[in-house]
Amino acid sequence: MDKAIERIGTGPEKVLELLQAIQGHYSYLPAEALERVCKLTDISPASIVGVSTFYDQFRHRPAGRHIIHVCVGTACHVKGGERVYDAFLRHLRIPNGEDTDSQRLFTVEKIACLGCCTLAPAVQVGQVTYGHLTAETVPNVISDYLRYEEARATHKHKKRKQQKAGAENFKGEIRLGMGSCCVARGSGKLREALEEALDQTGVQVAIKRVGCVGMCYQTPLLELVLPDNRTFLYARVQPEDAKAIITRHFKVRGIGRKISDSTSMLLDRILTDEKREPVTRYSINVRDEQVADFLGKQVHIATEHGGRIDPIDLDEYLSKDGFQAIQKCVTELEPDEIISQIERSGLRGRGGAGYPTHLKWSAVRRSKSGKKYIVCNGDEGDPGAFMDRMLMESYPYRIIEGIAIAAYAVGADEGFLYIRAEYPLAVDRISRAIENCKKRGFLGDNIFQSAFSLNLKIVPGAGAFVCGEETALMASIEGRRGMPRLRPPYPARSGLWGKPTLINNVETYCVVPWIIRNGPEKFASLGTGHSKGTKVFALAGKIAHGGLIEVPMGITIRQIIEDIGGGIAGGLKLKAVQIGGPSGGCVPERLAHTSVDFETLKGVGAMMGSGGMVALDETDCMVDIARYFLRFTQNQSCGKCTFCRIGTRRMLDILDRLCTGQGKNTDIEELEQLAEIVQNSSLCGLGKTAPNPVLSTIKYFRDEYEAHINKRCPAAKCKELITYSVTDDCIGCTLCAQHCPVEAIAMVPYQKHEIDSEKCIRCGTCKNICPADAVKVE
Amino acid sequence: MPVLTIDNRKVEVNDGATILDAANKLGIHIPTMCFLDGYEPSTSCMVCIVKVEGLANFVPACATIAQEGMIVHSSSEQIDRARKAALELLLSDHLGDVMSPVQHT
Numbered sequence: 117m118d119k120a121i122e123r124i125g126t127g128p129e130k131v132l133e134l135l136q137a138i139q140g141h142y143s144y145l146p147a148e149a150l151e152r153v154c155k156l157t158d159i160s161p162a163s164i165v166g167v168s169t170f171y172d173q174f175r176h177r178p179a180g181r182h183i184i185h186v187c188v189g190t191a192c193h194v195k196g197g198e199r200v201y202d203a204f205l206r207h208l209r210i211p212n213g214e215d216t217d218s219q220r221l222f223t224v225e226k227i228a229c230l231g232c233c234t235l236a237p238a239v240q241v242g243q244v245t246y247g248h249l250t251a252e253t254v255p256n257v258i259s260d261y262l263r264y265e266e267a268r269a270t271h272k273h274k275k276r277k278q279q280k281a282g283a284e285n286f287k288g289e290i291r292l293g294m295g296s297c298c299v300a301r302g303s304g305k306l307r308e309a310l311e312e313a314l315d316q317t318g319v320q321v322a323i324k325r326v327g328c329v330g331m332c333y334q335t336p337l338l339e340l341v342l343p344d345n346r347t348f349l350y351a352r353v354q355p356e357d358a359k360a361i362i363t364r365h366f367k368v369r370g371i372g373r374k375i376s377d378s379t380s381m382l383l384d385r386i387l388t389d390e391k392r393e394p395v396t397r398y399s400i401n402v403r404d405e406q407v408a409d410f411l412g413k414q415v416h417i418a419t420e421h422g423g424r425i426d427p428i429d430l431d432e433y434l435s436k437d438g439f440q441a442i443q444k445c446v447t448e449l450e451p452d453e454i455i456s457q458i459e460r461s462g463l464r465g466r467g468g469a470g471y472p473t474h475l476k477w478s479a480v481r482r483s484k485s486g487k488k489y490i491v492c493n494g495d496e497g498d499p500g501a502f503m504d505r506m507l508m509e510s511y512p513y514r515i516i517e518g519i520a521i522a523a524y525a526v527g528a529d530e531g532f533l534y535i536r537a538e539y540p541l542a543v544d545r546i547s548r549a550i551e552n553c554k555k556r557g558f559l560g561d562n563i564f565q566s567a568f569s570l571n572l573k574i575v576p577g578a579g580a581f582v583c584g585e586e587t588a589l590m591a592s593i594e595g596r597r598g599m600p601r602l603r604p605p606y607p608a609r610s611g612l613w614g615k616p617t618l619i620n621n622v623e624t625y626c627v628v629p630w631i632i633r634n635g636p637e638k639f640a641s642l643g644t645g646h647s648k649g650t651k652v653f654a655l656a657g658k659i660a661h662g663g664l665i666e667v668p669m670g671i672t673i674r675q676i677i678e679d680i681g682g683g684i685a686g687g688l689k690l691k692a693v694q695i696g697g698p699s700g701g702c703v704p705e706r707l708a709h710t711s712v713d714f715e716t717l718k719g720v721g722a723m724m725g726s727g728g729m730v731a732l733d734e735t736d737c738m739v740d741i742a743r744y745f746l747r748f749t750q751n752q753s754c755g756k757c758t759f760c761r762i763g764t765r766r767m768l769d770i771l772d773r774l775c776t777g778q779g780k781n782t783d784i785e786e787l788e789q790l791a792e793i794v795q796n797s798s799l800c801g802l803g804k805t806a807p808n809p810v811l812s813t814i815k816y817f818r819d820e821y822e823a824h825i826n827k828r829c830p831a832a833k834c835k836e837l838i839t840y841s842v843t844d845d846c847i848g849c850t851l852c853a854q855h856c857p858v859e860a861i862a863m864v865p866y867q868k869h870e871i872d873s874e875k876c877i878r879c880g881t882c883k884n885i886c887p888a889d890a891v892k893v894e
Numbered sequence: 895m896p897v898l899t900i901d902n903r904k905v906e907v908n909d910g911a912t913i914l915d916a917a918n919k920l921g922i923h924i925p926t927m928c929f930l931d932g933y934e935p936s937t938s939c940m941v942c943i944v945k946v947e948g949l950a951n952f953v954p955a956c957a958t959i960a961q962e963g964m965i966v967h968s969s970s971e972q973i974d975r976a977r978k979a980a981l982e983l984l985l986s987d988h989l990g991d992v993m994s995p996v997q998h999t
Contacts, residue, residue, distance in 0.1 A: 602937050602957045762983040794977045796972075797943055797952045804951060820972045 327510020498697030518625030653772030696725025701812025760803030
């Protein structure tokens with residue numbers, strides 16, 4: 117304790133960091149520890165209680181040895197995250213109202229979004245992420261994790277000795293995606309397997325960690341570059357394929373040669389095995405063929421060099437024109453000229469509202485003050501969005517360069533990157549990148565021998581969605597509860613500690629170096645009348661090819677879903693696309709021709725938001741979706757103003773009624789009235805936009821609301837409104853009875869099974885497992 | 895010293911004064927609950943909301959700084975409805991959870 121305080125500091129603004137350190141150590145906040153903090157620092161008991169109860173990350177009850185975070189983000193929600201959560205509680209025999217099992221081994225917690233939406237439903241156990249879970253695979257996760265822990269404890273991770281040979285000795289390179297999603301899908305294990313295979317075969321080739329390629333549906337993804345620059349792309353590579361891939365492309369000395377020949381054949385079979393993916397074949401020319409659809413319509417600006425550069429290799433960034441833009445700015449351009457270029461580029465804030473970036477910058481520049489701050493908003497709280505995570509994990513230097521350009525333009529010399537605590541890899545990479553920049557003089561004093569200085573610091577968030585709002589975010593950096601305040605004054609006049617502050621989103625900063633290097637006109641030539649350039653979207657949900665994409669503004673929703681995303685998975689039909697998370701809305705299939713730009717999206721009741729795009733199919737209930745988002749915003753409301761605190765609560769009450777078959781005829785009108793008032797009178801953006809998911813679903817799917825009033829859920833999703841039954845197609849195999857977690861199905865071999873509706877918890881296990889498709893839901 | 899208009903009446907106030915200050919100067923009554931003179935406005939109850947022309951949303955009069963040329967409406971059917979809604983919402987969250995004053999004596 118005392119050491120942590122010594123290391124972190126005793127100022128009142130250190131409260132978040134101290135709490136995080138305590139929780140990191142004890143996995144909860146013991147009362148004695150908090151008292152000790154108050155004694156040794158300038159932090160008051162009121163502040164520590166206020167802050168520790170405000171942020172979701174903190175617990176005041178002891179936790180089990182391992183914490184299971186079940187993601188209930190949008191993509192996970194529509195793919196059954198709640199069922200997975202229930203299954204964990206059942207499997208660990210955790211009683212109602214508790215979250216820890218009797219042996220105190222596991223604690224199960226819901227988490228708003230892990231940002232691994234393409235793996236939905238996903239959970240994080242300790243440091244390990246598991247994806248594509250179902251209620252049935254929950255026991256495997258527990259046993260796999262325990263095995264992993266055991267293995268980790270018994271023999272320490274063995275590190276491969278890095279050969280000292282210079283880069284010229286390496287023939288080609290192996291690029292391995294090491295974003296969070298890739299790691300969750302096993303790219304870490306694959307890396308180990310590759311290293312082992314290289315040791316065995318004596319092949320000298322560098323394995324390079326690269327950032328996100330965006331094709332998350334194909335992970336782990338491995339790209340092999342031969343000395344003659346030919347490239348081969350392998351999708352969904354398993355560790356056991358590692359050796360085969362290496363021996364196929366590289367000359368192996370001695371005995372390895374033989375292996376090469378036999379495995380090469382095996383490899384051909386693996387790569388063209390249609391059983392793995394019936395629709396799209398993974399041939400070696402994958403880059404030229406089906407990947408072309410996924411990449412074809414994309415334009416890479418924020419994600420330039422995606423999948424080809426090592427995220428934290430500074431020299432490589434420099435070799436790709438890195439830090440040229442900031443050098444040009446500092447040595448050749450006046451701040452006003454930079455702001456004018458940003459104006460000509462037409463860049464608007466990528467955080468959601470689309471405020472013209474140059475206006476913000478010039479407001480901060482004009483503010484007279486000896487001290488100005490710059491902030492990068494990396495508190496990507498929207499469930500269903502993971503763009504900023506990917507950008508931070510993959511392009512930390514580009515973001516730092518963008519921040520530096522902005523800081524130079526507005527006259528700031530100190531900055532903060534506020535990053536969600538749920539993104540440990542992003543925090544790690546950005547902090548290493550900052551360190552490297554400091555060492556090489558790209559950050560610190562007198563950058564490029566000029567008068568310009570900039571110091572950057574990371575502030576990890578603590579799980580409060582409202583901290584994405586700029587005034588709340590700044591309150592949080594100052595070490596207070598993340599409560600928004602009335603604007604004006606805007607941060608440009610009075611921000612951090614009352615000083616003028618520029619605050620932009622990660623993606624906004626990320627495109628700035630490109631604009632300076634390529635000229636604002638080139639950026640403005642992309643996009644539509646008022647929305648210029650590109651936008652990065654996180655494509656997830658019921659889509660066939662989910663991933664991270666960057667597209668020019670003005671592309672239609674249908675082009676994104678069908679051409680890039682490959683349509684809806686499993687042969688189902690697109691019903692709607694949820695855009696913009698809890699502040700956005702659902703755009704129905706019939707409006708799929710809608711152009712993706714700030715104004716048009718707003719016109720159809722959605723919102724660009726930060727760029728989460730979740731595809732919904734026929735089996736998704738729109739009332740349930742509205743309830744899902746409202747539950748989220750209601751839960752994350754900071755509680756400051758009446759309309760947001762209680763207004764959203766009352767709206768949620770109505771939606772809960774509808775989804776449980778207790779709806780009233782007046783419910784839709786009442787919802788609309790409440791929505792209007794909450795929208796018009798709430799203090800900050802959270803409340804003003806919270807009704808959007810409700811209003812847009814009422815607008816386009818009113819019939820579903822009416823059906824719920826009549827106690828019917830047309831999509832067969834709302835548990836209280838549906839029953840499971842067995843049809844005459846039943847073959848009496850007893851599989852459902854064996855797997856039913858609550859024994860609602862009697863074990864009667866060779867007879868038609870029956871489901872006891874009283875016992876049934878509608879978990880869907882029987883339907884998933886039935887080989888004869890004889891379980892009906894209605 | 896900004897000059898603003900509230901309900902068609904012009905008023906000049908000190909720099910940094912709020913819409914509520916300006917209304918008080920004119921003798922226009924804007925209801926408040928969580929506001930207490932001398933303290934930072936807490937912008938919580940939201941019964942003091944007013945309409946400022948050019949702004950899409952209602953703003954709390956207690957915390958909104960008066961600006962030169964601002965045109966403010968302190969009351970309208972829509973504003974009254976929203977204020978009532980604020981009160982109703984507060985009451986809806988307030989059912990028997992407070993001890994009655996009698997019990998304190």
